[in-house]
Amino acid sequence: MPFKRILLSCALVSTTFMPVKAQNTFELPDLGTSALQVLPIEKERAIGDVMMMQIRGSSPVIDDPVLDEYLTTLGNKLVSHADDVRFPFSFFWINNKDINAFAFYGGHVGVHTGLIAQADNESQLASVLGHEIAHVTQRHLARRLQQQKDNSGVTIAGLIAGILATVVAPDAGMAIISGTQTQSALSQLSHSRGAEQEADRIGMRTLYEAGFDPHASGEFLTKLAAQIRYRQKPPVFILTHPLPQSRISDVRLRAQQYEKRQYGQSLEFYLAKSRILARYGYDSQQAQEQFNKLLRENAYGDKSALHYGLALTLIDQKKFDQAWQYLAPLLERAPSNLFYLDTLTDYYVGKGEPDKALEHLRPFHQLRPNNQVITLNYAHAAIEAEDYALATELLRSFTLEKPDHFLAKQLLTTTYRRQDDKAAYHEANADLLAQVGAYMKAADEVQKALNHIEPNEAIKHKRLKALLGQYRQMQKELARL
Numbered sequence: 001m002p003f004k005r006i007l008l009s010c011a012l013v014s015t016t017f018m019p020v021k022a023q024n025t026f027e028l029p030d031l032g033t034s035a036l037q038v039l040p041i042e043k044e045r046a047i048g049d050v051m052m053m054q055i056r057g058s059s060p061v062i063d064d065p066v067l068d069e070y071l072t073t074l075g076n077k078l079v080s081h082a083d084d085v086r087f088p089f090s091f092f093w094i095n096n097k098d099i100n101a102f103a104f105y106g107g108h109v110g111v112h113t114g115l116i117a118q119a120d121n122e123s124q125l126a127s128v129l130g131h132e133i134a135h136v137t138q139r140h141l142a143r144r145l146q147q148q149k150d151n152s153g154v155t156i157a158g159l160i161a162g163i164l165a166t167v168v169a170p171d172a173g174m175a176i177i178s179g180t181q182t183q184s185a186l187s188q189l190s191h192s193r194g195a196e197q198e199a200d201r202i203g204m205r206t207l208y209e210a211g212f213d214p215h216a217s218g219e220f221l222t223k224l225a226a227q228i229r230y231r232q233k234p235p236v237f238i239l240t241h242p243l244p245q246s247r248i249s250d251v252r253l254r255a256q257q258y259e260k261r262q263y264g265q266s267l268e269f270y271l272a273k274s275r276i277l278a279r280y281g282y283d284s285q286q287a288q289e290q291f292n293k294l295l296r297e298n299a300y301g302d303k304s305a306l307h308y309g310l311a312l313t314l315i316d317q318k319k320f321d322q323a324w325q326y327l328a329p330l331l332e333r334a335p336s337n338l339f340y341l342d343t344l345t346d347y348y349v350g351k352g353e354p355d356k357a358l359e360h361l362r363p364f365h366q367l368r369p370n371n372q373v374i375t376l377n378y379a380h381a382a383i384e385a386e387d388y389a390l391a392t393e394l395l396r397s398f399t400l401e402k403p404d405h406f407l408a409k410q411l412l413t414t415t416y417r418r419q420d421d422k423a424a425y426h427e428a429n430a431d432l433l434a435q436v437g438a439y440m441k442a443a444d445e446v447q448k449a450l451n452h453i454e455p456n457e458a459i460k461h462k463r464l465k466a467l468l469g470q471y472r473q474m475q476k477e478l479a480r481l
Contacts (some may be wrong), residue, residue, distance in 0.1 A: 045105070051108065054291075057436030060097050062092075065376045066275065070269075073097075074122070075091040075129055079133060080210070081210040082137055082202075083137065084137040087114075089108060096113060098114045100112040103360075107211070114208055121213075121216065122266040124216045124220040125269065130203035130204065133206060196279070200250065201254065211263075214253045218236060219254050271305045273305065274306060274308050274309030275339065277291070279316075285317070307330060308326070308327075311330070320350065327340065338374070341373065341377065342377055348360070349384050354385040357385075358378070358387070372402070376408060396412070410432065412428050430443070440475050443472050
């Protein structure tokens with residue numbers, strides 16, 4: 001069973017507002033106050049946490065370690081060359097074929113799978129990320145709040161609801177806006193031309209300083225403009241990022257001011273693109289046909305990424321012998337490549353041989369114990385091999401280092417369930433529910449955990465009672481918003 005197939009649904013709550021993570025803080029930001037008030041950095045981060053929780057609870061967020069590792073590495077490479085960075089950035093994928101990326105309060109940047117599917121190279125993808133990073137560092141959303149002095153009726157809570165609905169489900173978002181504070185809310189959702197020009201300028205400088213091709217910005221905008229020319233309904237990206245012809249011309253002219261460089265191709269970009277196509281774009285048979293077509297066209301030059309994509313689709317179809325013909329040469333050439341190691345785990349687990357995956361991954365984990373791709377695949381193989389002690393040890397250690405890692409918590413919950421450890425399972429499940437703001441359901445899970453505590457476990461009983469009180473308090477604060 002491929003790794004991504006074991007992921008649990010996050011659609012646990014409605015699209016109403018949810019507070020910040022219970023395990024970190026129990027003090028909610030005042031979301032009902034007027035949007036006219038100054039938005040300090042601390043409050044911006046708190047609002048960003050609320051929005052991220054909302055997105056995780058109601059949207060198709062992809063929890064795929066190898067894709068997350070690629071996107072985070074690419075995003076942080078750009079952030080390291082950006083100015084005015086006030087807090088750590090967080091990058092995540094949305095499973096959506098629309099071309100879109102969006103940034104919001106607190107350094108959160110979401111990328112639709114459709115964006116990388118349509119990008120021709122890594123510089124084009126990086127150009128969009130650099131642009132979104134600039135929106136955050138220049139605090140365009142926060143500044144826009146402060147500039148709307150005549151819109152005293154716009155609250156931060158209402159604004160976030162509109163932004164979330166628009167960037168994640170644009171049709172629903174437009175309906176919400178048209179039914180409430182139409183003009184005032186809509187004006188907040190679309191970046192002004194001045195903000196777009198500033199993000200273009202700063203983003204391109206960041207792009208160049210990080211070693212990418214500045215001409216990629218104009219190339220991608222031109223490609224996007226060509227796609228929407230004859231469409232009656234603009235894509236999501238255009239709803240929040242105006243694209244007049246003058247903007248494209250300005251971007252192309254600005255790129256000419258940078259000295260020319262030679263830019264190599266990124267294998268990781270094409271591997272990520274192939275993984276998106278194989279796992280999130282088509283069904284397995286359609287993806288296989290698409291990869292074969294791209295091979296005939298010699299689309300990527302280097303065939304490695306297309307062979308990788310074929311290996312994924314064949315594993316998903318349980319055609320393991322055919323998949324090995326593509327995967328084995330890739331591993332021989334690059335035995336430590338994270339994309340290949342992840343797929344090797346899928347291969348062995350799919351064949352019912354998780355012990356072989358454990359044996360192969362063990363030395364890599366010893367070298368890189370905190371790497372999410374290696375550790376979570378190692379834990380996944382341990383679960384399938386019924387080595388629950390190893391899986392528990394791996395996941396507990398990993399979540400101590402990365403306490404907000406959703407997939408690691410899902411795997412830990414699965415481990416407890418497989419062991420029939422009911423108290424630990426319900427407590428871990430409560431943690432998952434709290435992370436998407438479902439505090440009442442989380443409290444119910446803690447109560448179930450309490451029902452399975454032995455009389456001599458007084459310390460555990462006391463800790464769970466305290467946690468139960470915390471979740472109930474968070475639910476009360478949520479009800480007051």
